[in-house]
Amino acid sequence: MLNLSGVTRRYGETVALEDLNLIVPDDTYMSLLGASGAGKTTLLRLIAGFEEPNAGQISLNGERLDGKAPHRRDIGFVFQNFALFPHLTVQENVEFGLKYRETGACADPKELTERAADALQLVGLDGFGHRGVGEISGGQKQRVALARTLVTEPRIVLLDEPLGALDANLRNRMCDELRAIRERLRVSFLHVTGSETEALTMGDTVAVLSDGRIVQADGSTELFTRPHNPAAARHLNAWNLLEGTAWAGALDTSAGMLPLSRPLAEGAAAQIALRFDQLGVSDLDAVPGGRSHFTARYVTGEFNGPTALSFFRAPDGALIQVVDHLGDPRLPELTEGRSYALHYAPGDALLFEGAST
Structure with missing residues (x-):
């Protein structure tokens, strides 16, 4: 279980997040819905360790994360722009995290190949490992980014607007595939989006971020039919x-x-x-x-x-x-x-x- 308690993040006089509380249960798909500039990406960066909160605590399964280096948190991060290495093949991109992580690095070439191939098969890219990043579509790049994250077996996966760069048809297909992958792995996904339709479709639970705080976290049906406050209602459009x-x-x-x-x-x-x-x-x-x-x-x-x-x-x-x-x-x-x-x-x-x- 991921637990954020009283988390605050300021940039000078600007308050991005203020006294924020959020729980992401084990084995769940949670959507985080918020308008542009609401602090969604900042929240993910705090969880991942790319930034540190000014106040509050972040813990995962009872282990405090804030203050730890990103590579020691055992958290997967799928970036909106994919962040793939253009000079590496699909297979090499997926192998990268396994090969170079600080603890538990995989040095056996055979094991590397097998685990990367398994991850690619999981995201529907079996047989694509030899291709260059420039030779695959946007939807396939998104799957490679996901495979690169999943191959390291993180305790939780953070997805920063993962469908934002895809066309409408690809977004619909990836919604189904992301949910199916998560259910097979039984690992929690925290999916950030500015789209109320995407948030309600994807999340077992949807948390609404407004003015630096979580104003409601509920099942998608309950949130849509009974928002608790005007801020939650406005975000549902x-x-x-x-x-x-x-x-x-x-x-x-x-x-x-x-x-x-x-x-x-x-x-x-x-x-x-x-x-x-x-x-x-x-x-x-x-x-x-x-x-x-x-x-x-x-x-x-x-x-x-x-x-x-x-x-x-x-x-x-x-x-x-x-x-x-x-x-x-x-x-x-x-x-x-x-x-x-x-x-x-x-x-x-x-x-x-x-x-x-």
Whole structure:
């Protein structure tokens, strides 16, 4: 089990990570989701030993890691840009870590060859060992980088946006392959990404990094359907957040007075979260019974293949998004510039106390 407790990392006056706590259990695939600049790569570099925290502790299976040199931590790191040696063959790249590590180096040429070949077979590159790095595709380079990491049998594998340099089709295939490889090895993977879709697809558990802290770590379904706070909801790119002030049993927002799911003190700041796919759209005089609603002006739509996004503006200009699944369409024909009622089941709305930050 990897345990980060109270980890802080500063660069001068800039705080990248602050009092961060995170546990990566044994034998799990964890995704770490965060926006660009959130500190995701910094966190991986601290775990790997390329940087040291200003405060806090990092331990693996009870053994403290901070203060140890990177090559003594027994941690694998797969870089976003692959970081392969261009002058070596695929086989030689995979053998490198085994051959030159400080302890337990493998000097037997036969063993080196066999272990590297086994690692390449594991990632689906059996027979590619003789090729040069420049002779293989981006997806194959990613697999070589993974094989080079796995051949040393690390206790945990860190993946820094490993699919970012691949095209969409390759990303989808590598998602399946990475999960299958991890399950065969029974070693934990910590996979960093800025894509909410990738994080939810890959992770048994997804941790959301925001403002230098982990704001939620949960199973992918629980995180998507019940984010615990506005920061987690924003990172999922699936929730509209309407901020307002509690008044007379409702929340006074830019979209109007919306009912509260529980009592709040008069004047208290709060936010209501409404998921894109749980909002319906109707004419102003045709709101279905039993549903809460507010008025917004239709701006434009965006076709995304199996889904379509519709964009609305609240009276104060706040953008509201509604998603429709084309296999089971539910929205009416919309006219740009026209106002509609956006309605939802009261139980679908999440209430977060406090103002946005």
